[in-house]
Amino acid sequence: MGNPQSKVHEPAIADKLTERLRALEVKESKETKEDNQELEKEYVYVAHREPPSYSPASRTVSISTTEEWEKELLQDPKNRLALSALSSNAPTSILTQRSTTILDTQNFNIKIPLEGAPITNQRASGRCWLFAATNVFRVATMRKHNLKEFEISQAYLFFWDKLEKANFFMEQIIDTASDDLEGRLVQRLMSQPVGDGGQWDMVANLVEKYGLVPHALYPDSFNAMNSYAMGSLITTKLREDALKLRRIATGSVNAKASLSGVKEKMLREVHLILTLMFGPPPNPSKEFTWDYRDKDDKFQSIKTTPLKFATELSSREGVRACGGTDVRELFSLVNDPRNEYGELLSVDKLGNVVGARGITYVNVDMDTIKTACISMLRSGLPIFFGSDVGKFSSSTSGIMDTNLIDYELGFNIRLGLDKASRLRTGESAMTHAMVLTAVHVVDGKSVRWRVQNSWGKDAGTEGWFVMSERWMDEFVYQVVVDPRYVMLKQSGWEVQVGTGVRTLIRDVLGVGS
16 A cells, blocks of 8 residues: 555536536437347347357447447437536546535544544655554554644654665565566566555564654655655666676575675665665664653653654553553454455565564455444544545545446446456555544444545545445455454464465555555
8 A cells, every 4th residue: 555645636516517417318219219129139149040240340440330439429418518528627526426425424423532633644655554554553652641743753664664675675586586587476576666555564564673753853854755756766776786686696606605795785775865865764772852742731851762662552551541452463354355254364575574574464354344443443443444545535525435426427337346356357456544533323334434544634624534334345455453353253363373374476455556
């Protein structure tokens, strides 16, 4: 997960355009009905004759046929109005359903008491997973230190993640040095050596090794907020380095003896780039001083290290502040209907810190996910989740709802892929991480969910989004929860953890963008 933030331009369009489109939905005329019946004959097998063969002419695009299509298309006044509206505006602005925007309100009957503030902004970077994770972590810190507002430095974790990913990439290149350079595996590794995206387990690895620091002590640099140029430079360098490492790793014994030194020099050059573009980060083991005022306006000062600061999350006070939950012990549930529920899934060759924990998910149905989320929210705990944010959503209104955009009205097409089919065809993937802080439940069933995004206050309702129940079913793939709130229908996955993970060579859900 973690592409640079993108927003769909949605200019103000009069609702009358949509109303006119609906009004122009005409009934089939006798002639149209007869034409349709004739058309059906071309596709339906008739018993008294052989079905038409698939002719060579059917393999090409016929200009004369497209002219006939266009003529018939524009005979319908509804299509002429659609042409006028859709050719001049974003389809999403024309086809947004007003009734859906009215129903999806920011009102919830189960809401955590401390959601965390301020609304964060990842800017033009793909750090959503780091923002979502630190927005979960900060709630425990805010409770312990009695804070009104607080941010954990995302740039600090971003710096170390880039360096660790560079090292992880080099190790993968060395491990696959004998594989075909143009083969699928090596090409996949080369495609994104140090992408901005990541997973919950990767955040856990970074916090375990480097700790955490307040945002005030290591704020965003320009290149943390605008990561493309930095990422492009490091990617180009690592691809060049990869070819050198492959040659050395498959060369003579004397050549292989130099591998460690060559790799260290390459990694040092990446460190140089990061330091100059981010600024030197705090040392994980060196003490820093954090001065702040709590929400009662009392001055406070703390001396600690990044590693010790992170252990506060698991301290007695931190756990007590979260109602008995240690946020460093949370784990991932995933809904991947391509695979059996109750299994532990992983992604091969995905990670950041070499030798640290891998990327794992317990695959469950959506009912299990929603039950765990509701229990977490009732206990006052925020929830990290991963989804495909670009589908049937608006960054302007902050609404994510499968009924938000009526493509059938505008284009007379019906989209019907199920969740598994979207994953299999690449139509959907886990692209963005956010945080759940509230849910509205009616008659024991969730109806809509409150979402804290990291796109700044200009997106949604002052930075807050609302997600419908159906959208959650279709486009949410991962939630990170306390094991205490999970009731698995199929037991035994704990045994799988101890005896080995079922690894899928392909991406289980992808790391998004």
